[in-house]
Structures are given as C-alpha cells and as structure tokens.
Amino acid sequence: MKALANLSDIVIPVLIFFVVGYGFVSRVKVYESFLKGAADGLKIVADIMPTLIGLLVAVGMLRASGFFDLLGNVLAPVTEAVGLPAQLMPLLVVKLFSASAATGLVLDIFRTAGPDSYAGLLTSILMSCTETVFYTMSVYFLAAKVTKTRYTLPGALLATLAGTVASVILAARMV
Amino acid sequence: MLNAIWAVMIMIAVFYGAFTGRMSDVTNAALDSAGEAISLCITMAGVVGLWMGIMEIATKAGLVKKLTRGIEPFLRFMFPGIPRDHPANQYIAANIIANILGLGWACTPAGLKAMEALARLETERGNPEYAGEEETGTGPAQKKAQVNFRPPSGSGKTRSASNEMCTFLILNISSLQLIPVNMIAYRNQYGSSSPTSIIAPAIAATLFSTLVAVIYCKCKDVSGRRRRAGRKKEAV
Numbered sequence: 001m002k003a004l005a006n007l008s009d010i011v012i013p014v015l016i017f018f019v020v021g022y023g024f025v026s027r028v029k030v031y032e033s034f035l036k037g038a039a040d041g042l043k044i045v046a047d048i049m050p051t052l053i054g055l056l057v058a059v060g061m062l063r064a065s066g067f068f069d070l071l072g073n074v075l076a077p078v079t080e081a082v083g084l085p086a087q088l089m090p091l092l093v094v095k096l097f098s099a100s101a102a103t104g105l106v107l108d109i110f111r112t113a114g115p116d117s118y119a120g121l122l123t124s125i126l127m128s129c130t131e132t133v134f135y136t137m138s139v140y141f142l143a144a145k146v147t148k149t150r151y152t153l154p155g156a157l158l159a160t161l162a163g164t165v166a167s168v169i170l171a172a173r174m175v
Numbered sequence: 176m177l178n179a180i181w182a183v184m185i186m187i188a189v190f191y192g193a194f195t196g197r198m199s200d201v202t203n204a205a206l207d208s209a210g211e212a213i214s215l216c217i218t219m220a221g222v223v224g225l226w227m228g229i230m231e232i233a234t235k236a237g238l239v240k241k242l243t244r245g246i247e248p249f250l251r252f253m254f255p256g257i258p259r260d261h262p263a264n265q266y267i268a269a270n271i272i273a274n275i276l277g278l279g280w281a282c283t284p285a286g287l288k289a290m291e292a293l294a295r296l297e298t299e300r301g302n303p304e305y306a307g308e309e310e311t312g313t314g315p316a317q318k319k320a321q322v323n324f325r326p327p328s329g330s331g332k333t334r335s336a337s338n339e340m341c342t343f344l345i346l347n348i349s350s351l352q353l354i355p356v357n358m359i360a361y362r363n364q365y366g367s368s369s370p371t372s373i374i375a376p377a378i379a380a381t382l383f384s385t386l387v388a389v390i391y392c393k394c395k396d397v398s399g400r401r402r403r404a405g406r407k408k409e410a411v
Binding site: 028029030033038040042045046052060061063064094111115116128132143144147150162163166170171174 | 209236343
C-alpha cells in the first residue's frame with residue numbers, strides 16, 4: 001500500500017516533466033500549445049457549469065429534506081454487511097445512468113463525510129474506475145443503429161461490479 | 176434520462192421536506208448549493224485547464240499518435256476478427272487512448288466513428304441484418320461517398336451487436352483512465368489533505384475491472400465462435 005501511495009505522489013510530476021520535455025525536444029511550441037489546451041479546458045468547465053448548478057441544487061435539496069437519512073436507515077442493514085457505507089448506495093445506482101447526476105452525489109459525500117474519510121476515498125476510487133453503463137451503451141449503439149445488444153450489458157455490469165469490489169478492498173486499506 | 180432523474184430528485188426533495196417540516200432547510204440548501212456549484216467550477220477550471228494544456232502539448236508533439244500505435248498489439252489480441260487495415264482499428268485505438276488520458280471530449284467522437292466502422296465491417300462480412308447500407312453501388316467511389324451519407328435502413332430489421340461491438344463497449348465502460356482529473360479537482364475543493372492519493376489505487380481498481388472485462392469478452396468471443404462453427408458443420 002505504501003508503494004501505491006508513493007506512486008500516486010510521483011505520477012503527475014513525472015508525466016508533466018515527460019510531456020513538456022518531450023514536446024520541447026521535438027520543437028513543439030510548448031507554451032503556446034499549453035495555453036491553447038488550457039483555454040479549451042476552461043471552455044469545457046464553462047459548459048458543465050449549468051449542469052453542476054442544477055445537480056448540486058437537486059442533491060442539496062434532497063439532503064436537506066432528510067431523504068438521504070431515510071434512505072440510509074433503510075439500506076443500512078444491507079450495505080453494512082458488504083462494507084459499503086449507506087451513503088454510497090444511491091451513488092452506485094445513479095452512476096449506472098448518468099455521470100453528471102452521480103457527480104452531484106459524489107460532491108455531497110465529500111461535503112458531509114470528507115474526501116479523506118473511508119466513504120470519501122471509496123467514492124473517489126469508485127468514480128475513477130468505471131463509466132456510465134446505460135448512457136454509454138445507448139449513445140454508442142445508436143451510432144451503429146443496433147437494437148439487440150447481446151452480452152454487452154452483463155459484461156459491462158460485471159466489469160462495474162469488479163471495479164466496485166476492487167475499490168472497497170483498496171479504500172479499506174487506505175484509511 | 177437526466178430529465179427524469181432530475182425531476183424526481185427535486186420533487187422528492189420538496190415533498191419529503193414538506194412531510195418532515197424542513198422546508199426552510201430545503202430553501203437554504205437550494206440557494207447554498209447553487210453558489211457552491213460556482214466555487215467548485217473555479218477550482219475545477221484550474222485543474223482541468225492545466226491537464227488539457229499538458230495534453231495539448233502531448234498531442235502536438237505526436238505523443239498521442241505514438242501511444243495509439245503502441246496499443247496495436249492489444250487491439251489485435253482483443254479484436255482478432257477485424258482486418259489489419261480496416262478503419263475501425265484506428266478509431267478504436269484513438270478512443271481507448273483518449274479514455275486513458277482522460278480526454279473526455281476526444282473519446283466520444285472517436286467511439287461513435289468506431290461503432291459506425293464496426294457496422295460497416297458487418298456489412299462487408301455479408302451480415303444480412305446490416306445489408307442495405309451500400310445498396311446503391313459497390314465501387315470504391317460510391318463507398319467513399321456513403322461514409323458521410325447513411326440512409327436510414329428503413330427495413331425495420333433489428334440489428335444485433337457484433338462480437339467486436341460488445342467487446343469494444345465493455346472495454347469502454349470498464350474505463351481505463353490514468354489520471355482521474357475531475358476527482359482530484361473535487362477532492363481538492365473539499366479540503367482533502369492529499370487530493371492525488373487516489374491515483375494509484377484508482378489505477379489498480381480500473382486495471383482490475385478492465386481485466387475482468389477482457390476475460391469476460393474473450394470467453395464470450397470463443398464460445399460464440401465455437402457455436403457458429405458448430406452450426407456450419409451441421410449445415411454441411
């Protein structure tokens with residue numbers, strides 16, 4: 001686990017060093033390219049800003065109404081048996097349908113439990129290891145005009161389950 | 176999809192809030208959360224801007240292209256049925272690399288192109304469900320002209336996904352992200368003492384989910400091929 005933590009520390013500096021160094025040596029205008037990319041990045045954030053407002057408001061209202069507490073109480077016996085905090089259950093379901101709706105729940109977990117708590121770490125890893133199943137499938141299969149998806153859904157759900165199990169094991173060792 | 180989720184969330188919040196008598200909390204939450212969304216975007220803008228800047232350098236320096244070529248052996252292993260020079264290879268590779276580097280904007284267009292190319296591959300294989308895409312001619316010139324113009328098949332036939340499509344989508348959903356940029360930005364915003372500490376565990380978890388996906392696809396692919404071979408024998 002210590003090796004993993006050390007790896008986390010060095011990934012970003014090494015990557016930046018390598019990319020900038022490689023670009024510089026191969027005579028790319030590194031600074032100008034950086035500025036262009038950063039401008040694109042800002043545009044992306046500006047585009048998702050309305051989404052974030054909408055979803056954070058919805059999740060914030062839900063939590064204030066006490067609905068999450070109710071949900072947590074109902075689900076607690078199930079989730080505690082498998083080592084998942086009750087807070088994560090809505091996230092696991094929503095994540096299958098919409099990445100942006102899931103983001104609202106993620107931020108709520110970070111705010112209430114803290115990003116370095118067990119629930120926070122588990123959420124961070126979980127969200128990094130799988131994609132939105134139903135959204136991806138509907139968009140991609142639409143492009144090929146496919147209606148029968150055969151074994152895609154079971155495979156995608158299996159991969160998601162594997163990612164969830166791995167996240168639980170890894171997060172438990174980090175706290 | 177999001178329409179339904181969002182509407183249900185808001186309606187439950189107001190109903191349940193009225194039921195538990197927490198309407199003033201709900202009001203405050205709505206206003207506070209809206210402000211919070213903006214302060215979050217400000218943190219995110221910095222992190223995402225930095226990452227996209229670095230990735231632009233990588234693209235200009237040809238690193239992304241090199242990586243795309245680098246995963247060719249992996250593609251041959253995962254998609255042995257796609258001919259070596261088929262355009263589908265290129266799109267699949269571009270999609271996977273964009274996924275790994277966290278270039279969300281670049282992976283969806285490449286992914287959609289990959290699906291279209293895989294559909295064309297089925298047409299070329301003579302799969303009856305995919306017939307009709309090239310009914311107006313078979314010469315290379317017509318073929319090229321049809322890449323951008325795809326008439327709706329209209330026949331109302333249901334199309335089944337090919338093995339390649341299933342594999343591609345499962346790989347895509349199991350996700351291979353190297354740096355979870357957004358998660359790091361969120362953790363940063365909510366006061367994590369070490370926002371990047373999740374990188375390595377996240378890589379480990381995503382490798383595991385992808386490994387499971389690869390094994391599953393390979394099993395399905397092999398059993399599917401056996402069944403088809405068996406059917407052929409019966410026909411003989």
